[in-house]
Amino acid sequence: MAWLNVGLLEDIPRLGSRLLVSEKGNIALFRSSSDQVFAVQDRCPHKGGVLSQGIVHGCKVTCPLHSWIIDLAAGEAVAPDVGHVKKFAVKVENESVFLDLP
Amino acid sequence: MKSQREKLVCIGNGMAGIRTLEELLKLDSDSYDITVFGAEPHNNYNRILLSPVLAGEKNFTDIILNDDNWYAENNITLYKGHTVTEINRIKRLVITKSGESVPYDRLLIATGSNAFIIPVPGHQLQGVVGFRDVKDVDVMLEYAARGGHAVVIGGGLLGLEAANGLMKQGMSVSVVHVTDVLMNNQLDQVAANLLQTELEKRGVQFLLSAQTEMILGEESVTGVRFKDGREVAANLVVMAVGIRPNIELAKRANLYCERGIVVSDTLQSYDPRIYAVGECAQHRGLAYGLVAPLFEQAKVCANHLAKYGIARYEGSVTSTKLKVTGIDLFSAGDFLGNDQTEEIVFKDAQRNIYKKLVIEDNRIKGAVMYGDTMDGSWYFQLMRDATDITAFRENILFGKAHVGDAGHGEVNQIASLPDDAEICGCNGVCKKTIVNAITGQGLFTLDEVRKYTKASASCGSCTGLVEQILANTVGDYSTAPHKKSLCSCTDFTHDEVRKAIRKEGIADIFALMQVLNWKTPDGCATCRPALNYYLLCEFPGTYQDDPQSRFINERAHANIQKDGTYSVVPRIWGGLTSPKELRAIADVAEKYHVPTVKITGGQRIDLLGVKKEDLPKMWADLNAQGMVSGHAYGKSLRTVKTCVGSQWCRFGTQTAMSMGIELEKITWGSWTPHKFKMAVSGCPRNCAEATIKDFGVVGVESGWELHIGGNGGVKIRGTDLLCKVKTDEEVVEYCTAFMQLYRQEAHYLERTAPWIERVGLAYVKQKIVDDESGRKRLAAAFIESQHYAQTDPWAECVAQPMAFKPLAVLKEEIA
Ligand SMILES: Cc1cc2nc3c(=O)[nH]c(=O)nc-3n(C[C@H](O)[C@H](O)[C@H](O)COP(=O)(O)OP(=O)(O)OC[C@H]3O[C@@H](n4cnc5c(N)ncnc54)[C@H](O)[C@@H]3O)c2cc1C
Ligand code: HEM
Numbered sequence: 001m002a003w004l005n006v007g008l009l010e011d012i013p014r015l016g017s018r019l020l021v022s023e024k025g026n027i028a029l030f031r032s033s034s035d036q037v038f039a040v041q042d043r044c045p046h047k048g049g050v051l052s053q054g055i056v057h058g059c060k061v062t063c064p065l066h067s068w069i070i071d072l073a074a075g076e077a078v079a080p081d082v083g084h085v086k087k088f089a090v091k092v093e094n095e096s097v098f099l100d101l102p
Numbered sequence: 103m104k105s106q107r108e109k110l111v112c113i114g115n116g117m118a119g120i121r122t123l124e125e126l127l128k129l130d131s132d133s134y135d136i137t138v139f140g141a142e143p144h145n146n147y148n149r150i151l152l153s154p155v156l157a158g159e160k161n162f163t164d165i166i167l168n169d170d171n172w173y174a175e176n177n178i179t180l181y182k183g184h185t186v187t188e189i190n191r192i193k194r195l196v197i198t199k200s201g202e203s204v205p206y207d208r209l210l211i212a213t214g215s216n217a218f219i220i221p222v223p224g225h226q227l228q229g230v231v232g233f234r235d236v237k238d239v240d241v242m243l244e245y246a247a248r249g250g251h252a253v254v255i256g257g258g259l260l261g262l263e264a265a266n267g268l269m270k271q272g273m274s275v276s277v278v279h280v281t282d283v284l285m286n287n288q289l290d291q292v293a294a295n296l297l298q299t300e301l302e303k304r305g306v307q308f309l310l311s312a313q314t315e316m317i318l319g320e321e322s323v324t325g326v327r328f329k330d331g332r333e334v335a336a337n338l339v340v341m342a343v344g345i346r347p348n349i350e351l352a353k354r355a356n357l358y359c360e361r362g363i364v365v366s367d368t369l370q371s372y373d374p375r376i377y378a379v380g381e382c383a384q385h386r387g388l389a390y391g392l393v394a395p396l397f398e399q400a401k402v403c404a405n406h407l408a409k410y411g412i413a414r415y416e417g418s419v420t421s422t423k424l425k426v427t428g429i430d431l432f433s434a435g436d437f438l439g440n441d442q443t444e445e446i447v448f449k450d451a452q453r454n455i456y457k458k459l460v461i462e463d464n465r466i467k468g469a470v471m472y473g474d475t476m477d478g479s480w481y482f483q484l485m486r487d488a489t490d491i492t493a494f495r496e497n498i499l500f501g502k503a504h505v506g507d508a509g510h511g512e513v514n515q516i517a518s519l520p521d522d523a524e525i526c527g528c529n530g531v532c533k534k535t536i537v538n539a540i541t542g543q544g545l546f547t548l549d550e551v552r553k554y555t556k557a558s559a560s561c562g563s564c565t566g567l568v569e570q571i572l573a574n575t576v577g578d579y580s581t582a583p584h585k586k587s588l589c590s591c592t593d594f595t596h597d598e599v600r601k602a603i604r605k606e607g608i609a610d611i612f613a614l615m616q617v618l619n620w621k622t623p624d625g626c627a628t629c630r631p632a633l634n635y636y637l638l639c640e641f642p643g644t645y646q647d648d649p650q651s652r653f654i655n656e657r658a659h660a661n662i663q664k665d666g667t668y669s670v671v672p673r674i675w676g677g678l679t680s681p682k683e684l685r686a687i688a689d690v691a692e693k694y695h696v697p698t699v700k701i702t703g704g705q706r707i708d709l710l711g712v713k714k715e716d717l718p719k720m721w722a723d724l725n726a727q728g729m730v731s732g733h734a735y736g737k738s739l740r741t742v743k744t745c746v747g748s749q750w751c752r753f754g755t756q757t758a759m760s761m762g763i764e765l766e767k768i769t770w771g772s773w774t775p776h777k778f779k780m781a782v783s784g785c786p787r788n789c790a791e792a793t794i795k796d797f798g799v800v801g802v803e804s805g806w807e808l809h810i811g812g813n814g815g816v817k818i819r820g821t822d823l824l825c826k827v828k829t830d831e832e833v834v835e836y837c838t839a840f841m842q843l844y845r846q847e848a849h850y851l852e853r854t855a856p857w858i859e860r861v862g863l864a865y866v867k868q869k870i871v872d873d874e875s876g877r878k879r880l881a882a883a884f885i886e887s888q889h890y891a892q893t894d895p896w897a898e899c900v901a902q903p904m905a906f907k908p909l910a911v912l913k914e915e916i917a
């Protein structure tokens with residue numbers, strides 16, 4: 001495990017998201033209304049929509065392109081749609097967000 | 103834990119009972135230990151499809167709704183083939199014929215109906231059957247295998263479906279009916295005659311105005327005799343004269359019954375532990391005999407069983423279709439009319455088409471259609487919503503045919519379409535995909551099909567087709583919901599939510615959700631933007647706009663493109679620009695390597711393919727040259743197109759350009775339920791295409807004509823004329839008043855055209871044209887809200903560009 005400090009929790013809006021640019025593709029960080037943070041690859045399993053730009057509700061995000069709903073905790077599209085999105089481990093310590101890049 | 107669960111017992115393993123359990127399990131799968139008793143030795147099946155089974159078009163296995171696994175997975179104890187004979191309300195026990203006894207905390211009675219067998223002499227002979235369950239169908243098939251003649255007593259829906267099936271199975275068939283109008287509960291004389299002629303062509307014989315006196319035979323049936331002395335030979339007699347709610351059991355338990363078990367709006371009987379749903383229940387004086395009402399009852403009953411207690415059943419409006427292949431027939435509501443009503447009738451004897459609408463007070467009260475039922479569900483929806491039809495009354499009988507961009511209007515026999523026929527053009531869904539989803543996932547309603555296949559989930563013009571596929575695949579459930587909730591997070595409608603906002607005065611989305619008992623913690627991508635808009639409209643000065651409840655286009659103030667880049671459209675007032683502005687646009691296009699520069703249909707310039715992090719910089723550069731956002735991305739005022747008008751044009755009567763600029767300066771920045779477009783033409787030649795805009799202004803010698811409710815797009819709609827005015831000041835006043843009325847009363851994501859069709863042009867005219875002080879108040883409210891709305895979103899974002907940058911850039915070496 002290599003935890004990487006990627007920024008402050010307060011810089012991610014509640015029920016919103018921020019982007020991490022990485023060489024292996026962009027990663028979307030989401031913050032729920034109860035301050036849970038999720039990190040997934042910023043590519044919708046449907047047609048590659050940018051999930052970071054969707055509306056966040058519960059621990060889910062609705063893709064802005066064709067409204068698939070992605071469960072961020074599970075890394076899976078919500079039924080009836082089927083699709084998988086890569087998850088990354090994240091934790092929040094002392095108001096900072098840490099990401100584990102494999 | 104287990105011991106604390108309450109015991110729920112359901113008597114009746116049929117459509118209403120099991121549907122209630124399904125609805126309950128969706129809400130709460132934990133609170134009850136569930137036991138089901140069913141007199142039939144089968145799992146729950148789709149009773150309405152017994153007709154196609156009889157006709158040999160389906161097998162019994164095709165129509166099973168819940169297999170053994172379903173009961174097992176949901177921990178339901180099922181007693182198949184067990185008839186309940188006693189309910190002991192004091193000990194709270196249910197006792198069966200074979201002596202089982204099971205305790206309950208709550209009891210659900212869903213015993214359906216029995217076929218009514220007229221007690222004439224001979225009714226107990228072999229070969230006399232009702233038409234109610236698989237057992238009856240088996241008996242009929244057994245007789246049909248031997249050929250011969252069948253007499254069906256009863257010329258209603260069931261009787262005709264039975265006659266059709268028996269004929270398909272090779273019997274000759276006579277239908278006997280007491281009056282001279284077939285299906286007299288659903289049809290008027292004209293439609294009934296058309297139907298009779300068609301069925302006669304297929305070989306069915308009819309004996310009308312005939313009263314059965316006795317059934318002849320020693321042991322088995324040999325014939326039927328009528329009161330007027332006529333006699334017909336018969337090997338099989340099917341009694342299809344009606345149904346009687348099955349309330350024996352309830353009566354014996356001393357539950358209060360009239361025609362059915364009397365229930366309240368929460369489907370509770372006089373003993374509040376005991377609920378009744380389906381055909382055995384009587385609600386507000388009515389016992390229903392169709393499935394659509396039962397499904398509505400099931401929802402409410404489940405809601406109450408799950409102890410939510412927020413739903414009420416208020417009765418149903420029903421419609422009927424006949425399930426005889428090749429015959430299209432539809433009937434709904436008060437199809438006969440009375441002296442208060444008028445009729446609109448269309449009849450084409452050559453093509454055998456007949457349509458009649460019964461109208462009262464410009465609203466549809468009832469409908470009968472024969473031969474072409476394509477628009478049945480549309481009329482039914484207009485009827486249930488009590489939509490004012492004035493605006494399209496003259497064309498209403500031609501149907502919603504102009505909906506079809508792909509010629510959908512031509513197709514009325516969905517069954518004849520090939521599997522790969524595209525049904526939903528928006529989402530590219532073909533017929534087979536829809537049929538597979540319906541059968542594979544066990545779907546019943548339009549909403550479910552939308553969710554699983556996305557068919558008709560976008561523009562909705564294929565809704566009628568999808569409903570027909572549903573009807574063809576699982577039978578007709580008349581799926582249009584009774585009242586449409588805003589989304590699945592709530593049971594409240596758009597109008598109820600807006601009313602609550604006004605009443606409670608809550609200017610916060612999440613507080614509002616709490617007060618209205620939202621079912622999800624923070625809503626979804628459907629309701630959050632709607633609530634955000636409603637609050638913004640209601641409290642323009644005080645409501646704090648919630649960017650996280652806006653679609654990305656409105657959050658980023660630019661249109662997201664399919665590759666994740668954005669487009670930038672600066673506002674070009676009234677479509678007039680200058681070398682300075684053009685130079686500024688050219689400069690940013692070069693500086694930020696914009697790959698595509700496009701002149702839009704709205705008389706502006708679109709810069710496409712911009713990276714998100716470049717947006718604030720580009721905006722800052724454009725702002726510096728005096729240009730602002732064009733809101734090309736928003737549910738808001740888009741453009742005001744103009745023609746050159748009398749300032750240049752030799753035909754011009756009015757100054758279209760300056761009028762357009764003035765309107766755009768006053769209205770820019772306002773948020774609306776859906777996008778809002780305007781245009782101003784200088785004379786009736788109308789080069790600015792003002793008559794397909796939400797608000798169109800056309801110059802004439804004496805002043806201006808004002809047109810409303812037009813749009814282009816999938817379903818093009820020309821405007822309706824609102825009125826004529828003389829001065830420019832009046833144009834502004836009417837325009838702002840109209841926008842404000844639309845802002846206050848339309849549903850979120852409802853454009854002006856469907857809104858006007860829903861409330862009626864007469865209503866809008868009354869508010870905007872007739873009521874002068876009301877118009878002035880609306881216009882003033884609009885201007886007031888513009889104080890807060892007219893801030894350039896670009897300038898605001900330039901001031902705080904954080905959200906447009908990535909939080910961090912991860913380099914290989916740190917990772
Ligand atoms: C041939 C046919 C065609 C139809 N076509 C249409 C149509 O096109 N459109 C439409 O909307 N509707 C149609 N209907 C009507 C529709 O099927 C009924 O409205 C619906 O099935 C009623 O549901 P229910 O649960 O109230 O009753 P049922 O589905 O009849 O279920 C009641 C169940 O309770 C069982 N039961 C009764 N008493 C006891 C007891 N004491 N103990 C244990 N179990 C008991 C019965 O055996 C039965 O299985 C049709 C009906 C028939 C027969
Ligand atoms: C119903 C479906 C429609 C959709 C989904 C739609 C979508 C869009 C989108 C996404 C844009 C922005 C392009 C961009 O800048 O990235 C746009 C712009 C535009 N659309 Fe449509 N549109 C629809 C119907 C129409 C119709 C029917 C018309 C005209 C008859 C129309 C006229 C325009 C014009 C003129 C623009 C340029 C906007 C401007 O200059 O502000 N659109 N539309």
Ligand code: SF4
Nearest residue numbers: 745751784785788789
């Ligand atoms: S609408 Fe009339 S005034 Fe305007 S450009 Fe066309 S012809 Fe000229």
Ligand code: FES
Nearest residue numbers: 044047049063066
């Ligand atoms: S790309 Fe996400 S829903 Fe289509």
